[in-house]
Amino acid sequence: MGIPILSVITFTPLAGALLLLLIRKDQEELIARLALAVTVVPLILAFVLWANYDQAAGGMQFTEQHEWIPVLNSTYTLGLDGLSLPLIVLTAVLSFLATFYSNFTIKERVKEYFMSLLMLEMGMFGVFLSLDFVLFYVFWEVGLVPMLLLIALWGGPRREYAAIKFFLFTLAGSVGMLLAIIAVYLKTDTFSILEAAAAQPFADNFTYAATAFWAFFIAFAIKLPSFPIHTWLPDAHTEAPVCGSVLLAGVLLKLGAYGLVRIPLSLFPQVFGYYSIVVPILPVLAVISIVYGAMVCMAQWDLKKLIAYSSVSHMGYVLLGICGGAAGIYLGGDKLSSANLALNGAAMQMFTHGITTGGLFFLVGVIYDRAHTRELKAFGGLGTQIPYFYGMMLVTCFASLGLPGLIGFWSEFFVFRGSMGTIPLFAIIGGLGIVFTAGYILWNIVQHMFLGEPKERWAQLSDMEWWEKATLWPLVATMLVFGIYPTPILNLFNTAMESLTHTLLR
C-alpha cells in the first residue's frame, strides 16, 4: 500500500474536527452531516484493512515509522496486528454509529459536540495503533479531554462530578504509567514498544520489573476497569450522554484491556504470570470484578447504572482471560494451548463487549428519549407495546449474557476453557458470574421492562424510528452472524495471540 493508511485512519477525524471549526455554529445540519461523512472514511478503511491483512503472515503490518522528537529518541511509529485490527474495526463502527445517532438527537452546542466526538475518535485510533511509548501516552491523554467535555457538557444531572472523577482517576493512573515508560526507556534505550518487548527489561531484577509492572497495570486497570479502582465508571456511564456512554463502554474500556496485553504482558510476562498463579492477586481482582460486579447489578434499578456495572463484570472476564494466559505462559509446556485459548477469549471478549454494550447503551437512549425515565420498576409490559424495541433489546441482552448462538457465548467460553487449564479455581468462581448475570438480565431487565401487565403510563409509547433501527441493526447483525460463525474474528485474534505466546516463551 502506497498510502499511509493507518495515519489516514487516525488523522481523518482530526482533519474533520478542524474543518468543523470553520463552519458557523448555527449551521447545525451541515455540521452533523459533515461529521458523519468524516467518520465514514475510517470505517471504510478499517474494512479495507481487514480484507488486506495477511493472516498467514501475521505480525505487525501496515507499519509506518518517521522521526518525531529526535531529542527524546521517540519516533512516530504505527502498526496493526491481529489484536488491534478487530479493535480498530470496532472503534470505526461504533464511532460511525454514534455520529449517526447523534445526528438525530443532539440539538445543543452541536458544533462542539461533533468536534469532541471526532477528537475522541482520533485518540482511540491512536492508542490502538501506536508502537512508540511516547506516542501511545500522547494519544491516551488526548482521548481524555473530549470525553471529559462530552460528559460535562451534554450529560445528566451529576455530570460535572462524574466528568471530573473520570478525568482525575484516569489521569492518576496515567502518571504512574508515564514513570514506568521512562523507567523502561532508561533500561532499554528505546521508546519502541516492540523493541522494548523484545528486550524484556528488568528480567533479571524482579523488584524493578514488578514495580514497573504494577505502575502499568494500575493505569490500565483503572481504565478496564477492575475492582477496586472501578468506582469512576458507574458515575461516568450514568451521567454521560448516550453516545458518550456508547464510546466509553464500547471502546475506551478496551484501551485498558488492549494496553494490558500490549504492554505489561509483553514486557513483563514473568511478573504477570507470577501474580496470576504464584501470588494470584490478579485473578482474585478479576473474579471479584466478575461476581461482585454482577451482584451489584442485581441491586440496580436504574437501567443505565445497571449496564454500567455490567461492564465492570464483563471486563472482569477479560482480565480473567489475560491472567489465565499469563499463568499459562509462566507455567509453560503443555499449558500453552490453554494460555492461547484464554487470551483468545479475552481478546474476543473485548470485541464482543464493545458490540453488545454499545448496543445496550443505544437502546437505553431509545427508551429514555420516550419515557424520560430509566427506573426499571416504573416500566412493565413493554413487550406488547413496543415489540421492535423488545426484540432488539432481547437479542442484545442475551448476547451480553452469553447465550450460545450469539456472539457473547464464544468469548466467555474461551475465557473459561482457557483459564480452566491454568487457573481452574478462579475459572470456576468466575463461572458463578454467569449465574448472576443471567439473574440481572432476566429479572431486572427483561421481567421488569417487558413482561407483566402493560401500564397506563406507557400506552402512548412509540416504537423505534428508522434511524434508531439503522443504528442498532449493524450491531445486532454482528451479534447474530458472528454468534453462529465466529471464525473470522477468532482467527484474527488467534494470529496475534499465538505469536505473542511464542515470543514470550522463547
Place this chain on the structure above:
Amino acid sequence: MNLPILSIIMFSPVVGALIILALPEDRHTDIKATAAVASFISCLGSIYAFFAYDHTLGGIQFEEQMRWIPGLGVSYHVGVDGISLPLVLLTGIIIFSGVLVSWVRDHRPREFFAMLLLLVTGVFGTFVALDLFLLFVCYELAVLPMYLLIGIWGTTRKEYAAMKLTLYLLVGSSLALAGVLVASVASGLGTFDLLELAKVNFGPAFQAAIFLPIFIGFDVLGGLWPLHTWSPDGHVAAPTAVSMLHAGVLMKMGAYAALRVGVFLFPDGARQWLPWIIILTAVNVVYGATVAFAQRDIKYVIGYSSVSHMGYVTMGVATLSQIGLAGATMQMFSHGIMTGIFFAAVGLVYRRTHTRQIPELGGLVRKLPFVAVAFIIAGLSSMGMPGFSGFVAEFQVLMGVWHTYPIIAVISLVGVVVTAAYILRFTYMIFFGPLKEEFQDIPPTSTLEKVALMFMCAFIVGFGVLPQPMLAVIQTGVSELLAAIR
C-alpha cells in the same frame, strides 16, 4: 550580525520609558502607544533573534562588548546562548502582551508604563548579561520598580505585599552579591566577566561554601521553598501586567541566575549541594499544588501554582543532566507563557466582575468565551497534557529526575494529579455553571485583549505540537553548559 540586536531589545523599553516621562500627564493614548511600540520592538527583536540563532553553531551569539568601568573590571558584555535565548523570547512576548492587556489602565498611566518598561529593561539585561556587575545592576533594576508598581497600582494589601516582596528579593540578591564579590576577588583576575571567571578553577571547599548563598540567594526569586512566601502575596497584590511579568518572567530570572552564576561558575559546589536542594523542589511541586487547591481567590491559586511549577525548573537544574536541564529551560519558557495567559485572563475577568473570589464567579464562558478558551489552554498545559508545551517540559524534567532520584519523580507526580484537580475544579467554577445576575451585562473581550491572549496561546500550542525549533536551541545551550562544567 551587524545590528546590535540585543542592545536594541534591551534599551528600546528604556528609551520608551524616557519618552513617556517626557509626555504630558493627560496624553493617555500617546503614552500607551509609545509603550506598545517600545515593547513591540523588543518583542519583534527577540523573535528575530530566536529564529536567527544558529543552533548548529551554538555558543554565545549576538555578542557585544564595550568598556564600561575598566577600573573595576566591569564591561558592557552581552550575548545569548541556547538557555538564555528562549527566556529573552519569553520576555518579549510577555511584555508586549502585558502592555496590550493594560491598555485600559487610566490611573497615572504615565508613571505606570514608564516603570513597567524600566523593569523590562532590567529583565532583558539579566538574561543577556555576560558581566556579573551588569547582571546585578539589571537584576536590581528589575526588582525595585516592582515596589512602586505594586505599592501604587496594586490591589489587595498592596503596601504589605510590595514591602514583603522587595525585602525578600533584596535579601536574596544581597546574599548572592556577597557571594559573587567574594568569588571575583578570590579569582585574582580583577574582572567581573562571566566567561573569564568560568575558566577559573576555584577549590572544592571554596566552591562548596560559595555556591549555597549564591544559588539560594538567586533562587529566592525562583520561588524555592521555603523562601517562596513573598510570591503569592506579591502575585495577588500586583496589577495584571505586573503579575504577568512577575510570575512569567521574573521568577525565571531567579532560576536562570542561580543556574548561570551558581552552577556555571561553581560546578563542584553545585554537585555537592544540589542533591539536597532537589528535596526542596519536590516540596515546591506538591505543597504548591496542594495549597493552590485550597485557595478561594483565583489569583492566589495561580500564585501557588507558580510556586509549584517553578519547582520543576529548579528540579530539572538540580539533576545536572542534559534532559533535566533541557526540561527545566523548556519549563521556564512554557510556564512563563502559561502563567502570562492565566494572569491576563484573571485580570480581564476581575476588571469586569470586580471580584476574584471563585465562589462568587461562574458561567462566564457565555460572556467571555475567548478568555475561557485561553484559560483552558493554559490549564491543559499546566496539567502536562500532551499537545501543549507544558508536557514537553515536564516530561523531560521527569526523565531527568527519574534517572538520578526516582523517589523525587514519584513524589512530583502527586503534584501533577493535584494540579489537574484544581485546574478542572476552578475552570469549572469560574467559567461554567450558572451565570450570576450581576454579570449579565459585562462588556466582552476587546480586540487588543484578544490579540494578547491569542498571541500567547499560539506559543503554548505551537511549541506543544512542534517543539523541535525550541528544543534544538535549548539542547545546544544545555550541552555546552554541561560540557563547560565537567
